[in-house]
Amino acid sequence: MAGPAPQGANASAAASAPPAKVGRWLAIALAIIVLDQLTKVYFNTSYQYGERLNLLPFFDFTLLYNRGAAFSFLASEEGWQRWLFTALGIVAAVVITVILRRTRGQPRFCLALTLILGGAIGNVIDRVVYGHVVDFLLFYWRDWYFPAFNLADVGISCGAVLLVLDELLRARKPRA
Numbered sequence: 001m002a003g004p005a006p007q008g009a010n011a012s013a014a015a016s017a018p019p020a021k022v023g024r025w026l027a028i029a030l031a032i033i034v035l036d037q038l039t040k041v042y043f044n045t046s047y048q049y050g051e052r053l054n055l056l057p058f059f060d061f062t063l064l065y066n067r068g069a070a071f072s073f074l075a076s077e078e079g080w081q082r083w084l085f086t087a088l089g090i091v092a093a094v095v096i097t098v099i100l101r102r103t104r105g106q107p108r109f110c111l112a113l114t115l116i117l118g119g120a121i122g123n124v125i126d127r128v129v130y131g132h133v134v135d136f137l138l139f140y141w142r143d144w145y146f147p148a149f150n151l152a153d154v155g156i157s158c159g160a161v162l163l164v165l166d167e168l169l170r171a172r173k174p175r176a
Contacts, residue, residue: 022100025114032118036151037125043136058141064148065132089124093117108166115159122152 047053047063054060096117103110126133135148 022097025100025110025117026097028111028114029118029121032115032151032155033122033125036118036122036155039136039151040122040126040134044130044134047136052138058139060138060140061136062138062148064135064138065130066135066148067132086124086127089120089127092120093124096120106166108162108169112159112162112166115155115162117159119152119155119157119159122150122155126152 043061043063047061049063049065052060052062096113100110100113100117103113123133133150133152135150135153137150137154138148139146
């Protein structure tokens with residue numbers, strides 16, 4: 001029976017290990033994209049722009065378009081932002097996919113990135129196809145309104161929260 005490998009051997013063995021299987025994470029991202037796009041098609045074909053259907057005293061379905069980014073950032077610009085945000089979404093998708101291929105044994109981290117990936121691609125599709133992002137979920141209280149959003153935005157937001165949670169939990173773990 002061989003004794004423990006020297007430190008350098010462990011490091012080189014880990015570096016040469018095959019990348020983690022990314023297929024299951026990409027399948028989850030694809031499911032988010034499909035669900036996001038199906039809901040956007042539904043609202044685009046079933047609602048008129050600005051139409052609202054009240055479901056709860058603080059929640060409506062609606063149909064709104066966002067030419068900008070989160071919270072309508074740069075929405076009033078002349079149209080160049082469409083291509084900027086499209087390019088940023090594509091770059092983010094490529095970077096996330098590379099990170100997912102290199103990440104092993106970190107399911108919470110991979111899930112966070114997968115949620116962000118699915119949401120980013122969902123909104124990129126909107127920008128390319130429609131020139132804007134389709135939003136349909138509207139929360140409010142009396143005269144206060146949270147900006148309308150969609151399922152891609154939910155994926156991005158949940159992924160970001162999970163990414164922060166993962167980092168906080170990892171930081172609290174004692175080092176081996």
